[in-house]
Amino acid sequence: MEVTNVSEYEAIAKQKLPKMAFDYYASGAEDQWTLEENRNAFSRILFRPRILIDVSKIDMATTVLGFKISMPIMIAPTAFQKMAHPEGEYATARAASAAGTIMTLSSWATSSVEEVASTGPGIRFFQLYVYKDRNVVAQLVRRAERAGFKAIALTVDTPRLGRREADIKNRFTLPPFLTLKNFEGLNLGTMDKANDSGLASYVAGQIDRTLSWKDVEWLQTITKLPILVKGVLTAEDARLSIQAGAAGIIVSNHGARQLDYVPSTIMALEEVVKAAQGRVPVFLDGGVRRGTDVFKALALGASGIFIGRPVVFSLAAEGEAGVRKVLQMLREEFELTMALSGCRSLKEITRDHIATDWDPPRARLLAPKL
Numbered sequence: 461m462e463v464t465n466v467s468e469y470e471a472i473a474k475q476k477l478p479k480m481a482f483d484y485y486a487s488g489a490e491d492q493w494t495l496e497e498n499r500n501a502f503s504r505i506l507f508r509p510r511i512l513i514d515v516s517k518i519d520m521a522t523t524v525l526g527f528k529i530s531m532p533i534m535i536a537p538t539a540f541q542k543m544a545h546p547e548g549e550y551a552t553a554r555a556a557s558a559a560g561t562i563m564t565l566s567s568w569a570t571s572s573v574e575e576v577a578s579t580g581p582g583i584r585f586f587q588l589y590v591y592k593d594r595n596v597v598a599q600l601v602r603r604a605e606r607a608g609f610k611a612i613a614l615t616v617d618t619p620r621l622g623r624r625e626a627d628i629k630n631r632f633t634l635p636p637f638l639t640l641k642n643f644e645g646l647n648l649g650t651m652d653k654a655n656d657s658g659l660a661s662y663v664a665g666q667i668d669r670t671l672s673w674k675d676v677e678w679l680q681t682i683t684k685l686p687i688l689v690k691g692v693l694t695a696e697d698a699r700l701s702i703q704a705g706a707a708g709i710i711v712s713n714h715g716a717r718q719l720d721y722v723p724s725t726i727m728a729l730e731e732v733v734k735a736a737q738g739r740v741p742v743f744l745d746g747g748v749r750r751g752t753d754v755f756k757a758l759a760l761g762a763s764g765i766f767i768g769r770p771v772v773f774s775l776a777a778e779g780e781a782g783v784r785k786v787l788q789m790l791r792e793e794f795e796l797t798m799a800l801s802g803c804r805s806l807k808e809i810t811r812d813h814i815a816t817d818w819d820p821p822r823a824r825l826l827a828p829k830l
Contacts (some may be wrong), residue, residue, distance in 0.1 A: 463623060463777075465793075466749045466770045466786050473776035480630040483545045484659075485772045488716035489622035494724065495716035498747030501724035505756045506815045510802030518798050519805045520791070523762055524741070525611055525707060527583045530560030530788050531805060533790050534755055535783075536712075536745045536766035537587030537613060540637050542570035544776040550579050552771055555783035557582030559791070564613050564766065567600070570634075572641040577607035584762060585611040587690065588673060589618065592668045597647055601683045603642075611709060612683065617691030619671060621663040622718035633658030666729070676704040691718075693728040695735035702739050708763075709736060712745040715768055733761030751793025759814040796821070 463469060476484050488495030495572075520531040535556050542548030549571035556563035557580060564585040565576050573586060586604035591596055601612060633652070634640070640648065648666060652658060670674075679687055686707030690699055693713060701709050711732050713722045722728075725746035733742050741763035748754060748765050748784075757765050767786070773783030803809045 463785065464575040464789075466767075466774075466789055467768060469773040469782065472605055473773040476778050477544065481519075482629055482776075483626035484540070484624075484632055485538070485544070485776075487624050487626040488720065489624055489718055490720040492716065492720065494713055494720050497724040498713070498716050498726075499724075499749065501726045502747060502753045502756060504817055505726070505760075507752075507755075507801060508813055508815055509800055510813070513802035513804070515799040515802065515804055517804060518795050520795060520798070522806050524562060524743075527610060527768075529562055529583065529764075531791050531794065532758060532762075532764035533748075533787065533794065534562040534743075534764055534766050535564060535771055536768035537564040537566035537585075537615075538768045538772050539566045539568035540570050540634060540638065541566075541775060543635060544772045545779045547779055548775070549576050551775060551780035552783050553579040553582060553584065553824070554683065555787060555812060556584075557570055557745070558784055561787065562610075565609070567615075568639075568640050569643060570638045570641055572644070573600075573604045573607040573609060575641065577609075577762060584609050585613050585688070586680075587613040589613060589615055590668045590671050591648070591666050594678075595744055596643070596648065598682050599646075600642060600644050601679070601685070605683055609685070611686045611707070612679065612689055613688045613690045614676065614679065615690050615714070616671070616676075617712070617714050617718050618663070618667065619669040620667075621657070621660040622714065622720070624657060624660075624717060627657035627659060628718070654684050659698075673700060673704045676701070676706065680705050687744065688743070692732055693722055693725075695731045698732045698735035698742070702736065706740060708741045709744045710745050710766065711762075712766075715746055728762045729762060748790075751790055751795070751797045754790065755797040755801065755803075755809060756796045756814055758809045759811055761811070762764060776816075792803065797813060 522532045553576045562583045567589040586609040688708040689701040690710035691705040692709045742759040744762040744768035770786045774786040
């Protein structure tokens with residue numbers, strides 16, 4: 461059966477993967493309210509398309525931190541990709557490069573920064589978890605820099621791991637043939653079996669709960685790479701990110717895997733964009749499955765979006781070809797949405813192209829003054 465949209469890969473991945481692996485990728489925290497809301501919230505934003513505009517030529521190209529990419533659709537960091545497919549992060553890196561876009565490699569990848577760099581040219585970012593041992597962090601950042609990675613995406617919403625009940629039930633741990641490749645030489649590459657989630661125990665033992673804004677400043681003393689703060693959901697933290705020297709902000713709720721009942725990323729986006737006041741770019745990560753979702757995010761002020769689960773699900777289904785197809789489908793849908801909305805370039809996408817439930821009623825706005 462032909463796959464005609466991104467969401468269809470989830471069911472295929474569910475059939476192909478062991479339950480423990482699929483549940484790890486698919487599940488969210490606790491009641492999974494935010495997991496559903498990340499998707500549902502997009503359906504409450506409607507279009508206000510403009511007609512009779514020459515849309516024979518559409519340009520989706522953009523720049524992110526000065527790097528030119530073919531479209532504002534990038535790959536988010538997701539851990540343990542070889543659990544989905546033997547080629548794992550190699551396949552994802554090649555697919556991103558072929559699509560002319562950015563891949564973000566997870567700290568917890570099953571391929572190292574050097575291995576991913578060896579797949580060939582491409583613009584790549586590195587997602588960073590801050591370990592208790594800062595020498596480990598400094599070493600990792602230096603390795604990413606040496607391997608040609610162009611930015612650090614600092615995850616800031618994980619002082620502790622969220623309660624993911626599927627992982628607790630499944631006693632989640634990495635399959636024995638896989639390791640956290642970036643940490644292999646540091647004796648931090650393996651995860652022990654635990655009475656709940658092996659990953660939760662690993663995080664409790666290794667990840668630094670004292671992480672604070674001063675560490676964002678510290679990070680800038682050890683690397684020249686721009687730092688994206690990943691996991692911002694409020695105006696307050698957007699302002700503090702900029703004060704701390706962030707080069708950009710990623711609005712993310714960690715795929716709804718950390719704190720349940722936080723808003724969807726698309727609902728948090730506008731608040732963060734307004735607080736940033738154009739000083740740094742703001743990106744959205746979470747819930748995007750359609751080209752229409754991409755357009756909605758850009759209309760609300762995002763400079764681009766990141767996709768996570770669609771990558772691991774398509775990887776599980778069809779390897780590199782699956783990831784390529786996801787990027788291609790999203791690209792084509794986004795291009796079509798632009799054409800049907802009357803936008804020929806990203807700068808033509810405006811807030812007026814969408815209507816949300818929190819907009820003031822237009823009739824009142826447009827009513828003649830009495």
